[in-house]
Amino acid sequence: MPVEGANPRGGELIHLRQPSQPEPDAGPRRSDVDGWGRSQRVRDVFARLYEPLYRHWFRVEWEGLDKVPTDGGALLVANHAGAIPVDAPLLMHGIETELGRPVYGLADRLFRTLPVAGTIWARAGGVAAHPDNAYRLLHDERALTLDFPEGTKGTGKLFTERYQLQRFGRGGFVEIAMRAGVPVVPIAVMGSEETMPTIARFEAAARLLGVPYVPLTANMLLLGPLGLFTPFPAKIRFRVLDPVRFDVKPDQPRYPKGRVHTEAEAIRAALQQALNDMLAARQSVWLG
Amino acid sequence: MTGRAERPQRILVTGVGSYWGGSVAQALESDPDVEAVIGVDTSEPTIPLERTEFFRTDESFSTLGDVVAATDVDTVVHAALAVDSTRMADQRLHENNVIGTLNLLAALSQDGSSVGGVVVKSSALVYGAGPRDPYFFDEDARRSTRPRTRIERTLLEVESQLRDFVEERPEVRVAVLRFGDVVGNRGHTPLGRALTLPAVPQILGFDPLLQFVEQTDVVRALLFATGRRLSGAYNVAADGRLPWSELITLAGRVPMFLPPLFTGVALGPLAQAHVLDLPLEVRQVLRYGRGLDNRRLKAAGYTYRYTTSEAVLAQSQVRRKSSRRSVHSSEVRA
Numbered sequence: 206m207p208v209e210g211a212n213p214r215g216g217e218l219i220h221l222r223q224p225s226q227p228e229p230d231a232g233p234r235r236s237d238v239d240g241w242g243r244s245q246r247v248r249d250v251f252a253r254l255y256e257p258l259y260r261h262w263f264r265v266e267w268e269g270l271d272k273v274p275t276d277g278g279a280l281l282v283a284n285h286a287g288a289i290p291v292d293a294p295l296l297m298h299g300i301e302t303e304l305g306r307p308v309y310g311l312a313d314r315l316f317r318t319l320p321v322a323g324t325i326w327a328r329a330g331g332v333a334a335h336p337d338n339a340y341r342l343l344h345d346e347r348a349l350t351l352d353f354p355e356g357t358k359g360t361g362k363l364f365t366e367r368y369q370l371q372r373f374g375r376g377g378f379v380e381i382a383m384r385a386g387v388p389v390v391p392i393a394v395m396g397s398e399e400t401m402p403t404i405a406r407f408e409a410a411a412r413l414l415g416v417p418y419v420p421l422t423a424n425m426l427l428l429g430p431l432g433l434f435t436p437f438p439a440k441i442r443f444r445v446l447d448p449v450r451f452d453v454k455p456d457q458p459r460y461p462k463g464r465v466h467t468e469a470e471a472i473r474a475a476l477q478q479a480l481n482d483m484l485a486a487r488q489s490v491w492l493g
Numbered sequence: 494m495t496g497r498a499e500r501p502q503r504i505l506v507t508g509v510g511s512y513w514g515g516s517v518a519q520a521l522e523s524d525p526d527v528e529a530v531i532g533v534d535t536s537e538p539t540i541p542l543e544r545t546e547f548f549r550t551d552e553s554f555s556t557l558g559d560v561v562a563a564t565d566v567d568t569v570v571h572a573a574l575a576v577d578s579t580r581m582a583d584q585r586l587h588e589n590n591v592i593g594t595l596n597l598l599a600a601l602s603q604d605g606s607s608v609g610g611v612v613v614k615s616s617a618l619v620y621g622a623g624p625r626d627p628y629f630f631d632e633d634a635r636r637s638t639r640p641r642t643r644i645e646r647t648l649l650e651v652e653s654q655l656r657d658f659v660e661e662r663p664e665v666r667v668a669v670l671r672f673g674d675v676v677g678n679r680g681h682t683p684l685g686r687a688l689t690l691p692a693v694p695q696i697l698g699f700d701p702l703l704q705f706v707e708q709t710d711v712v713r714a715l716l717f718a719t720g721r722r723l724s725g726a727y728n729v730a731a732d733g734r735l736p737w738s739e740l741i742t743l744a745g746r747v748p749m750f751l752p753p754l755f756t757g758v759a760l761g762p763l764a765q766a767h768v769l770d771l772p773l774e775v776r777q778v779l780r781y782g783r784g785l786d787n788r789r790l791k792a793a794g795y796t797y798r799y800t801t802s803e804a805v806l807a808q809s810q811v812r813r814k815s816s817r818r819s820v821h822s823s824e825v826r827a
Contacts, residue, residue: 227629227788230733232802235742240734240784241628242702317624317781320698320753337627337634 227345241309241342242327248301251329255298262438263291263396265299266493269445273300278343278387279448281308281351282378283394284370284476285359287401288420291436292394296351297330299443309342311352315416336381344385344455354378354469357417364402364423368480376469379451383465386455388448391472393479395444399490400436440493444479501568501610501719502528505561507554507597508573509533509547512680513614515540516712517570517719531564533557534573552585553592558600561608568610570719571597574651576616576672577682578644579770590647591654598658601665610666612718613655614711616682617673617728617785619648622777628702628734631786632671632726642774666724670714673730673785674778676808677708683775688805692749693741694771694779696756701782702734707804710797717795727793730785733801737779743802744809756780 238244297308311334316326342348354373403420410419424432508514509532530545575581620630625637676685714729764770
């Protein structure tokens with residue numbers, strides 16, 4: 206972490222100013238790719254591709270979109286589902302088009318190792334989930350950052366476990382938000398589980414390929430290999446919960462583990478409660 | 494540290510035969526407050542020097558103790574570390590970097606040494622490059638990958654020697670400057686040089702974000718750390734982390750695509766024919782990129798002349814322009 210008073214042996218250094226905002230390259234540029242690899246132009250292309258899916262295929266509806274901060278950093282956390290999840294691109298597309306703010310999506314570093322796909326992922330706003338990356342985005346660049354604390358445990362789970370939140374890692378997302386001094390904004394996602402339900406998992410194949418899971422999905426059973434690219438048109442609802450602010454001093458070297466865990470569990474419980482309510486109110490998977 | 498001059502006055506520069514050491518010595522010469530400049534290297538300086546006293550040494554600086562004792566230096570700029578493995582065989586890397594620094598530190602530890610400050614020119618190679626890395630390394634970051642090349646191991650060993658030295662001799666200030674990839678017509682690292690090739694290597698499907706530093710900014714940073722008597726570790730890389738494809742365009746070149754799998758195997762014959770040598774530590778950067786948090790040195794008061802894009806553009810335009818910006822003596826007191 207770039208901490209204040211950074212000189213470890215002190216004394217000699219006079220800190221005239223501590224630039225907390227990293228400076229972009231003011232020189233001649235040929236592209237609009239930023240220091241994270243995101244390109245607004247690429248996002249605009251994606252927006253055109255995604256808009257019909259967003260409006261007509263998934264018919265996304267928001268509840269409490271006004272709770273997403275219109276300025277300053279905020280850590281958006283959501284439940285994660287579907288073998289090849291559509292929740293991340295839909296949330297990013299939705300917030301970027303409805304609020305006009307860029308969203309950086311934290312994801313498994315596996316993406317960085319993929320030729321072509323990894324580059325497109327980065328240009329579209331994907332960032333490897335590293336605590337230093339999250340801190341810099343939230344604190345220094347005051348950006349909206351999307352995280353799925355369940356990670357691949359959420360997307361890899363079987364259809365029989367749908368809408369049951371998995372463990373939230375070790376609560377690292379809470380600690381980052383505390384350190385960066387930003388709120389956590391939980392978002393409950395309904396419908397994502399039905400877009401690509403996992404019927405079975407092949408553990409040996411996953412180990413062999415070095416990926417988190419190799420699923421057999423309902424989409425693949427119905428459509429064959431095409432099922433990999435075809436999520437079912439389930440009705441998607443997003444419910445934004447009240448932002449959680451932590452009453453702690455930012456930029457501490459560490460925060461009490463117990464407190465972090467308690468806060469993470471409270472956010473997890475609130476999300477689970479919201480999912481249960483939305484499930485109870487849902488009349489049809491396809492119509493919502 | 495009693496009775497020492499406020500400003501460095503008698504300065505020893507290692508690696509004075511190289512562009513880096515030579516340029517530092519040249520700038521120090523024009524500073525009237527600098528009483529003596531002492532240069533050591535295995536070969537004569539290539540940069541024209543006027544009043545620098547030159548001492549020839551073997552490649553591991555085994556005679557440095559005598560030089561330090563005889564010349565009564567108060568500051569050392571250690572610019573002799575090799576950071577480009579394509580320019581030095583593995584065995585010599587070890588002699589030059591590890592044993593060379595060992596002998597330097599031994600010279601500074603001997604009784605009667607009057608050296609109060611050391612500035613070391615190190616490299617961002619100590620961070621490595623891999624998919625688990627943060628996008629911007631700060632000076633306290635640990636590398637996520639195991640060092641697999643000799644150059645990385647020697648530089649890490651040098652930094653560990655320096656940490657031990659700081660513990661043993663807390664009264665001596667040690668500043669370690671970790672430079673990113675360098676572009677320039679005189680001084681450069683393999684990726685900076687790659688941008689001057691007619692077709693620039695790029696791994697197919699990867700477009701990593703890279704950060705460069707211009708050659709004169711490297712020299713200025715060394716002078717700044719010397720004049721400001723800094724201690725601790727500092728990253729030195731210009732603002733701006735740009736896609737490799739964009740840097741190739743800025744340099745006015747076209748890409749030459751390398752296969753994403755078996756990249757090293759594909760490059761083997763080219764390296765043997767001395768057409769293009771991209772060692773592993775460089776190929777990793779071409780795959781994953783590397784970013785440096787440059788705010789600590791800026792907070793200390795250093796200002797860069799070039800951003801990453803300006804630095805790459807300057808290198809590609811330098812052939813047409815004969816007049817180049819040179820480092821001025823006032824940089825020492827910046």
